Amino acid sequence: MMRMLNLIKIAYRSLNRNKFRSFLTMLGIIIGVASVIAMLAIGQGSKKNIQDSVESLGSNTIILIPGAISQGGVHLEAGSSNSLKRQDADAIMARCQLVQYVSPVVYKGAQVVAGSQNWRTVVYGVLNDYFNIRNLAIIDGISFSTMDERAAAKVCVIGQTVRTKLFGVYENPLGQVIRINTIPFKIIGVLDKKGQNSFGQDQDDVIIAPFSTVQKRMLSTTNVNNIMASAISQELIVDATDEITRLIRERHKLAPFEEDDFIVRSQQDIANIFGAVSKVLTILLASIASISLLVGGIGIMNIMLVSVTERTREIGIRLAVGAKSRDILFQFMIESVFMSFMGGLLGISVGILVSVLVAKVGGWPVDVTLFSVVLSFGFSSFVGLFFGWYPARKASKLNPIEALRYE
Amino acid sequence: MGDVELRALDGVTIDISKGDFVAVMGASGSGKSTFMNIIGCLDKPTSGEYFIENENALHLTENALAELRNKKIGFIFQSFNILTRTTAIENVELPLLYDHRVSSKERRQRAFEALKSVGLEHKVNSLPNQLSGGQQQRVAIARALVNNPLIIMADEPTGNLDSKTSIEIMQLFQELNKKGITIVMVTHETDIAGFALSTIVFKDGKIILNEKLDHQKDAEAELRNYPTTTKTIG
Numbered sequence: 001m002m003r004m005l006n007l008i009k010i011a012y013r014s015l016n017r018n019k020f021r022s023f024l025t026m027l028g029i030i031i032g033v034a035s036v037i038a039m040l041a042i043g044q045g046s047k048k049n050i051q052d053s054v055e056s057l058g059s060n061t062i063i064l065i066p067g068a069i070s071q072g073g074v075h076l077e078a079g080s081s082n083s084l085k086r087q088d089a090d091a092i093m094a095r096c097q098l099v100q101y102v103s104p105v106v107y108k109g110a111q112v113v114a115g116s117q118n119w120r121t122v123v124y125g126v127l128n129d130y131f132n133i134r135n136l137a138i139i140d141g142i143s144f145s146t147m148d149e150r151a152a153a154k155v156c157v158i159g160q161t162v163r164t165k166l167f168g169v170y171e172n173p174l175g176q177v178i179r180i181n182t183i184p185f186k187i188i189g190v191l192d193k194k195g196q197n198s199f200g201q202d203q204d205d206v207i208i209a210p211f212s213t214v215q216k217r218m219l220s221t222t223n224v225n226n227i228m229a230s231a232i233s234q235e236l237i238v239d240a241t242d243e244i245t246r247l248i249r250e251r252h253k254l255a256p257f258e259e260d261d262f263i264v265r266s267q268q269d270i271a272n273i274f275g276a277v278s279k280v281l282t283i284l285l286a287s288i289a290s291i292s293l294l295v296g297g298i299g300i301m302n303i304m305l306v307s308v309t310e311r312t313r314e315i316g317i318r319l320a321v322g323a324k325s326r327d328i329l330f331q332f333m334i335e336s337v338f339m340s341f342m343g344g345l346l347g348i349s350v351g352i353l354v355s356v357l358v359a360k361v362g363g364w365p366v367d368v369t370l371f372s373v374v375l376s377f378g379f380s381s382f383v384g385l386f387f388g389w390y391p392a393r394k395a396s397k398l399n400p401i402e403a404l405r406y407e
Numbered sequence: 408m409g410d411v412e413l414r415a416l417d418g419v420t421i422d423i424s425k426g427d428f429v430a431v432m433g434a435s436g437s438g439k440s441t442f443m444n445i446i447g448c449l450d451k452p453t454s455g456e457y458f459i460e461n462e463n464a465l466h467l468t469e470n471a472l473a474e475l476r477n478k479k480i481g482f483i484f485q486s487f488n489i490l491t492r493t494t495a496i497e498n499v500e501l502p503l504l505y506d507h508r509v510s511s512k513e514r515r516q517r518a519f520e521a522l523k524s525v526g527l528e529h530k531v532n533s534l535p536n537q538l539s540g541g542q543q544q545r546v547a548i549a550r551a552l553v554n555n556p557l558i559i560m561a562d563e564p565t566g567n568l569d570s571k572t573s574i575e576i577m578q579l580f581q582e583l584n585k586k587g588i589t590i591v592m593v594t595h596e597t598d599i600a601g602f603a604l605s606t607i608v609f610k611d612g613k614i615i616l617n618e619k620l621d622h623q624k625d626a627e628a629e630l631r632n633y634p635t636t637t638k639t640i641g
Contacts, residue, residue: 003507010504017492317488320449321502321550322477324470400449404488 028296033347043282125214316403332392340384433609481551
């Protein structure tokens with residue numbers, strides 16, 4: 001114990017004699033550890049962000065989109081066919097017991113004019129259930145009624161962005177008439193602010209009107225863009241998806257060997273896909289970062305090898321005054337482990353600092369996990385041991401007579 | 408061309424008694440360095456025996472030899488061989504760092520005593536580049552003394568020093584010798600060899616002369632009579 005303490009003292013003194021060089025050697029490890037931590041934090045943060053925003057969308061949401069057109073074996077993109085109708089949505093409402101809310105959805109980009117202001121946005125035609133499915137709250141005014149829907153009334157609810165663009169912050173938009181693609185609509189409600197979703201879309205840049213109004217007056221079609229539904233609970237989402245699939249297949253008279261002519265996705269599926277993407281991204285970032293840690297380790301070995309050569313005479317002196325070969329081995333091992341250890345500690349601080357900075361300046365979500373700290377610190381200490389061993393062994397094998405004569 | 412066997416030392420038999428002060432002389436290549444390495448336990452002879460205090464060094468492991476060097480032998484070199492960028496006292500402490508029975512408090516104390524005995528108690532925290540050649544050699548002597556050795560091996564200790572400083576070092580050696588420490592010193596200069604008690608001369612790996620000196624020069628007296636030189640600058 002006493003002997004180890006002495007060796008640590010010896011190693012510390014010799015690192016201290018070459019402060020700048022020791023620091024430069026540590027820098028490789030510092031950068032390596034810091035980047036591993038920062039990269040993992042960014043990856044973890046974006047994963048968590050996706051999960052959060054999916055949950056805010058309503059984690060038991062199910063979306064149906066029409067399938068791809070297939071003509072003579074050529075498939076067009078999903079959603080290109082006209083397979084879904086409003087009647088499908090009505091049937092889901094009537095017959096699927098695991099489904100709580102259903103709304104067919106049509107949408108169209110539109111130019112909106114209010115007085116001297118105008119704005120380009122998207123107009124959604126939906127049923128009242130849509131507000132429940134998407135967790136949309138109306139802070140001013142009211143939503144449209146079944147009567148409005150039946151009469152295809154020209155009323156609408158606007159998002160915060162549309163409100164600000166057309167009326168500014170102070171003017172009250174309720175009761176005002178705006179022209180959507182030249183058709184006059186009366187504003188009866190204003191939505192609460194929702195912010196961006198995880199893909200950068202502004203969820204407040206919308207106008208929502210009764211389904212039949214948009215379908216008949218703006219699109220003059222019988223098709224729907226998609227159907228949104230929500231299961232009665234998150235646990236039953238898979239069963240609800242199956243129930244919907246069975247019903248729609250039956251309604252579309254599909255034989256057992258035929259493919260679905262529509263696509264059903266739950267919000268959870270979408271979350272999982274993006275979660276997987278962000279996981280791959282995290283692994284990629286972390287492995288690039290760990291390469292820099294490896295390079296840092298090679299840096300340690302390089303410096304230690306130079307240092308062994310440069311200090312040959314010193315080693316000779318130590319051997320002459322009674323150092324055993326394992327004392328020399330330990331001294332050099334301790335030096336490299338100490339450097340990687342300190343480098344690891346400093347790297348963790350720098351990594352956390354960088355993560356916080358990225359969060360503050362870049363507005364990017366970060367999440368430093370204990371796992372990443374333990375991982376990178378353990379790895380850096382291992383790097384010190386691994387790359388320190390060879391130079392240390394070389395030093396310990398020196399012949400004292402030759403070492404003393406070394407110029 | 409076959410391998411030519413070169414015998415650095417051949418048929419050397421010598422007995423150095425406790426308390427002796429031996430000057431080892433000889434041309435380079437005469438085998439005196441090999442001789443020094445063997446009795447300093449840095450090297451082992453290919454055949455033959457070497458007893459230090461009744462212990463046959465030939466049968467010892469590397470570690471045991473290191474231990475022996477640590478406890479019983481002190482080294483002094485021509486080029487001082489003290490660690491650069493390391494204070495005088497840290498240099499002197501060095502052998503004790505490898506003796507784990509010595510506590511750090513005792514280590515500091517003994518290093519200071521050793522520095523004091525070579526007259527450097529006021530240079531404890533000086534770095535080698537702040538010291539003169541003679542002072543650096545004194546640090547090396549203090550380092551050799553700090554483990555209370557049986558024997559001091561000095562390899563041309565005055566080779567890099569001017570003549571007055573050389574005599575000062577010899578005075579220190581004679582003092583240590585009087586305290587009972589055996590000294591084996593390689594030197595080229597007959598002047599310096601005159602401060603020893605006996606002389607060994609090597610030639611081609613053999614001892615050709617091994618005699619006790621009739622008259623040992625007294626370094627202290629020499630220093631007293633040393634002509635005070637007046638330095639002229641210009």
